[in-house]
Amino acid sequence: MSTTAHLPTAPLRARAEIDLAALRANVRALRAHAPGAALMAVVKSEAYGHGAVPCARAAVAAGATWLGTATPEEALVLRASGAVPADVRILCWLWTPGGPWREAIEADVDVSVSGMWALREVTEAARIAGRPARVQLKADTGLGRGGCQPGGDWAELVGAALAAERDGLLRITGLWSHFACADEPGHPSITAQLDLFRRMLAYAEGEGVRPEVRHIANSPATLTLPESHFDLVRTGIALYGISPSPELGTPADFGLRPVMTLSASLALVKQVPGGHGVSYGHRYTTAGETTLGLVPLGYADGIPRHASGTGPVLVGGKWRTVAGRIAMDQFVVDLGGDEPEPGARAVLFGPGDRGEPTAEDWAQAAGTIAYEIVTRIGTRVPRVYTDSEAPQNGDGGEPPR
Secondary structure, eight states: OOBOOSOTTSOOSEEEEEEHHHHHHHHHHHHHHSTTSEEEEEOHHHHHHTOHHHHHHHHHHTTOOEEEESSHHHHHHHHHHTOSOTTSEEEEOOOOTTOOHHHHHHTTOEEEEOSHHHHHHHHHHHHHHTSOEEEEEEBOSSSOSSSBOTTHHHHHHHHHHHHHHHTTSEEEEEEEOOOSSTTSTTOHHHHHHHHHHHHHHHHHHHHTOOOSEEEOBOHHHHHHOGGGOTTEEEESGGGGTOOSOTTTOOTGGGTOOOOEEEEEEOOEEEEEOTTOEESGGGOEEOSSSEEEEEEOOOGGGTOOGGGTTTOEEEETTEEEEEESOOOSSOEEEEOTTOOOOTTOEEEEESOSTTSOOOHHHHHHHHTSOHHHHHHTOOTTSOEEEEOOSOOOTTOOOOOOO
16 A cells, blocks of 8 residues: 655645544444444455555544454554554454464454364464464354354354364354345345344354354444444444445435545646547547546556546536546546646545545446445555544544655
């Protein structure tokens, strides 16, 4: 993840401004939605493109007591950064055979286990490390991805984990699962998964498991399904101020504010005649004499090529639309005769309250989801960290980086 020490007004080709005050406010809002549960801030994939270490630090300052990553490598980077207090737990869940189990154990990272192969590897790593592993058992309650199947598979995994716990090789710290359709209110799978999760919990606890946390709620469940909160809620996309489902409500409806603003400096402004083709394939031709602006961002920076001809951009206080195809490093907007100076700011998306498009607008333009829009912004785009909020209630400020 590229970062810069420059202020947001620095003359950069492009920048993704990350508002850490908004992120902390989002954590507080999400905690209010689940007041009886601890909150996990999911910072996988560089915090959905926002920068894992600065966002983790800000989330913890606002009250998150757990951090979530997909890969063990992400978890180890967080621990090594020194940005996470020792009493803040980190869970990672996407393991493959031969993974860095020992390193995770030694870094005091909670590891997720979905099957016997993983349990065997983590217990062997614990023997070598000479200390017990912190293990969370994941149940597949209907998503059909990671997680252990109910019935005999679950009984075998629980029994083997308890035996390893008695041997001092691990501590079962959590029992958890993940929703398939929590972003679709009323979907029958929600109730079915909750019921199965409760039964799988009851079996494990009946056998003697005493977990620190039980959890199934993701961002949409945190916002709309209080019966799913249990001991811990895992907040991902909502942490960054994006609605997990536009059908459920806008960010403002949930008291959230988008954290990332993506912008670039116009590289060129020029007049062209009518009938002038624009970009590869000439899928766009000017209707008459006009001005074109060159935006120095492209699909190598994560701008979706599928938004060619539809992606919205704010230039000079007006919404423009990508003219023609988005190329690897650049795209064009038709300025309709307006003549901003080269270097003028083109805002692709932000919170939306200053007239700019949002990540959701780009998602609709590209036929995808806003998760993908922010996560795919590449490493050529520096992250510029801002913090407009003075430290409050011990939250702590995060200086620009």
